[in-house]
Amino acid sequence: MLNRHIVLAANPVGWPKLSDFETKTAQFDLQTAGNDPDHVLVLETLYISMDPYMRGRMRPGVPPPRPTLYSPFELNKTIEGYGVSRVLKSKFPEKYPPGSFVTSISTAWADYQILRQDELTLLEETRMIVSIPADEEEKLHIPLSHYVGPLGSPGVTGYVGFFKFGQPQPGETIFVSGAAGAVGQSVCLLAKRAGLRVVGSAGSDDKVRFLKEKIKIDAAFNYKKPVGGSLDTALAQLCPSGIDIYFDNVGGETLDAAIAHANENARFPLCGRISQINTAEADQYQLKNEDVARAKSISLSPFGVSADRPKLLDSIYGVVKPQITAGEWREFKEDVRVGLDAAPSYFIEMMRGSNFGKSIIEVKNPKAESVISKL
Ligand SMILES: NC(=O)c1ccc[n+]([C@@H]2O[C@H](COP(=O)([O-])OP(=O)(O)OC[C@H]3O[C@@H](n4cnc5c(N)ncnc54)[C@H](OP(=O)(O)O)[C@@H]3O)[C@@H](O)[C@H]2O)c1
Known part of the structure; x- marks a missing residue:
């Protein structure tokens, strides 16, 4: 054959x-x-x-x-x-x-x-x-x-990034970029279950509607036409108490905007930078707010999961599999x-x-x- x-x-x-x-x-x-x-x-x-x-x-x-x-x-x-x-x-x-x-x-x-x-x-x-x-x-x-x-690379990445590098506390505000994607949805679902206020960005109105109506996050916006005309105004309006955790799937100017709206000691799991992945290195976006991040003692944590995977897989499966069986991930x-x-x-x-x-x-x-x- x-x-x-x-x-x-x-x-x-x-x-x-x-x-x-x-x-x-x-x-x-x-x-x-x-x-x-x-x-x-x-x-x-x-x-x-x-x-x-x-x-x-x-x-x-x-x-x-x-x-x-x-x-x-x-x-x-x-x-x-x-x-x-x-x-x-x-x-x-x-x-x-x-x-x-x-x-x-x-x-x-x-x-x-x-x-x-x-x-x-x-x-x-x-x-x-x-x-x-x-x-x-x-x-x-x-x-x-x-x-x-949810049980593959996106789910494991979302889990490790959110819990290990995000150190979430109930009532905090998390901003998730690329929120309608595979990692993004996983993080939004975990964050809602953990009792956080969840704000997401995505690249179309349909994705924004899905995030609000199906994933049931608290607020979402289309980064291609943000509320108020800029990422700054959107984040100021949708994160009135500031950002405690920014789960970064995209890098670039969204990361700079999130730093500007972050609270002191905020945690930033830096998962990926898809906005730069197809751009030649010399033309990639240069972070402008690094000094602001330092002044606010923000933990910028680029992370990968391969080192953690052997020891964490069973515990992640132990938590997420029963949730899937119970239908709690049906909107993924x-x-x-x-x-x-x-x-x-x-x-x-x-x-x-x-x-x-x-x-x-x-x-x-x-x-x-x-x-x-x-x-
Ligand atoms: N650290 C790790 O170990 C690890 C593991 C897995 C994935 N990742 C990273 O996690 C991120 C998400 O991966 P995924 O597998 O879940 O993919 P995904 O989000 O399901 O798909 C990629 C999405 O990226 C968004 N995108 C494309 N260009 C963009 C831009 N210029 N600005 C903002 N968003 C853009 C698009 O959504 P929109 O319509 O919203 O633009 C697209 O649907 C990627 O950066 C990936 O590299 C890291």
Whole structure:
């Protein structure tokens, strides 16, 4: 049978273009796949996640001697990222039984994939692969796609950023940028549950309406046409007691505006700077209010979750999974597009804000008949 796979054809300059990607097709022999002694898992891709960090891996770079999970993508090699797959064949059936699922950061932008022992070892050491029982959705009512949303990188990032670096107290005001996105929604839902006043910004009126009506945050504005005509006036009006926590998903001038409206000893988990990610370094926005941040003793905390992930994953799952089962995350919005071929255009569109919720490509519907029945 045929295996489609998408490779990085060229390193993007500025905004990625469709010509930076190429879809290739190769024969895939399901019967012999995994026979090589070094091949440990044969996987069928179900979902792939469109994540802004992947833009960083598309920059030119020399692959390190021992590749890491964040190494630059090699040209003409299959792109990999977060995703969910079905296990077709396994050399470790107790841990990864055929018919069960895995979520990992090395999910190929392909129909099928074979994992080698060294790749699996690296994923297990960093807990970047998680086994999901075949009956998880049926038993716990957790959609598999949530493993790239509330239970995936966005959820874990939101959780660590909010609780560890935000140090929230009930009654405080948190401002969340990129609030309608995957990380942003997670933070808004956690912050409302923790009893904070939540103010969010997003890039369209529909997203602002969704945040107020579905996620039920206290106030939201469209940063492209802010209340009162500027970020300053919007924040002054919507955060009358000042900002105690700013969860920064976008960087740039929004970070400067949040510093100007922050209270003393405010905490700023700096999660990402998507507003600058496609801009050449020399042209990137330079922070102007650093001295103001110093005068107010604001904790500016750029953070990543990979170091925390192995030890925190169980506790995060322990809190968030029961909440999902209880329906408390039902308003978390996913924006699922169907078909592997749509991945390059959706990745580009996601960074321009056309996604409305967690951006996911459904390569294969988990409920559709699987090739596993042919084994
Ligand atoms: N620290 C970590 O370990 C970690 C892990 C995961 C993600 N992140 C970061 O978290 C942020 C959100 O990621 P996500 O996965 O949740 O993606 P997302 O928010 O679901 O999707 C990206 C969104 O960014 C917004 N955006 C694009 N250009 C913008 C601009 N110039 N100014 C403001 N917003 C802009 C768009 O929404 P609008 O319509 O609202 O503009 C777009 O929908 C990113 O910065 C990402 O790099 C960090």
